[in-house]
Amino acid sequence: LPLVGFLAVALADLPIHCLYEEVRGTWTFSETERSGDHTLSCDTLGEIVHTETLTLDFPNTVIDEAGNEGTWTLMYDEGFEVRINERSYFAYFKFSNGMDSSVSYCDQTMNGWSHDMNNENWACFNGEKASAVAPRRTPIKMSTLSQGFYKNDHKLIEKINNSQKSWWAKAYPQHESYTVEEMFKRAGGASVSRNSFTRPAPMTEEQKA
Incomplete structure (x- = not known):
């Protein structure tokens, strides 16, 4: 995962808001x-x-389609992980940013990663x-960020890589030509302003059966 992806996680939640019932259903993964x-x-x-x-x-x-079973997990309200047939798939839901709001497309994902359970044989998919699902528009709140130039934190990168083996962080010298605010926007933009956690939808009679 490029460091810009980690920056998005470190600075703010991605401006995505998708609910369980919007995600539940039949999907096609292209890998x-x-x-x-x-x-x-x-x-x-x-290809x-x-x-x-x-x-x-x-x-x-x-x-x-063959009846094989696995599990899936909604990652907060921003993406999901699917595990089936000895493979793991992870992707964020697609979104776009405007001046004062973000739009979540909960029936589509951005490009994500898949790999086998030995953390090998990686591929891209969406x-x-x-x-x-109707697009969901959410107001966003801009953060006040430093106008100074972004600096790669090599100690942080080393710490990330030493703490796990699922992905590899690296420094990109070209990022240091951007300000902190510009890097923040490249990493996904402003965070969504949320006053409370998303409440789960009530169970339907079909689910209770």
């Missing part, structure tokens, strides 16, 4: 060749080699839900 490692960049998707149709169901079960 590239499974030949990369943890340094794989998914800025562009590349699609694998296509999976997966149904994300209650409470956290995922089923493929997901699209079979049923459309």
Whole structure:
């Protein structure tokens, strides 16, 4: 994962707001060749080699077309992880930023990563839900940020890489040509202003059965 991705996590939540019932349903995952490692960049998707149709169901079960089962987890309200057939898939939901609001597209993902359970054979993928979900617009609150130039924190990068092996952080010298505010915008923009945690939707009679 590029350091700019980590910066987004460190400075603010991504401006994405998707609910469980909006995500639950049938998705198509379009995936590239499974030949990369943890340094794989998914800025562009590349040639699609694998296509999976997966149904994300209650409470956290995922089923493929062959009836194989796995699990899925909503990562706060910003993305999801799906584990099935000895592979893990993670992606954030698609979003866009305006001057005073962000728009979440909860039936689409940005490019994400997949790998096997040995943390090998990495690939890029994106997901699209079979049923459309209305875009969700959320007001955003701009933070007051330093106008000084961004500096790579090499000690932090080393600490990240020593603490886990799922992905690899690295310094990009070209980032130091941007101000802190410019880097913040490149990493996803302003955080969403939330006054409370998202409440889970009530269970339907179908779910209780």
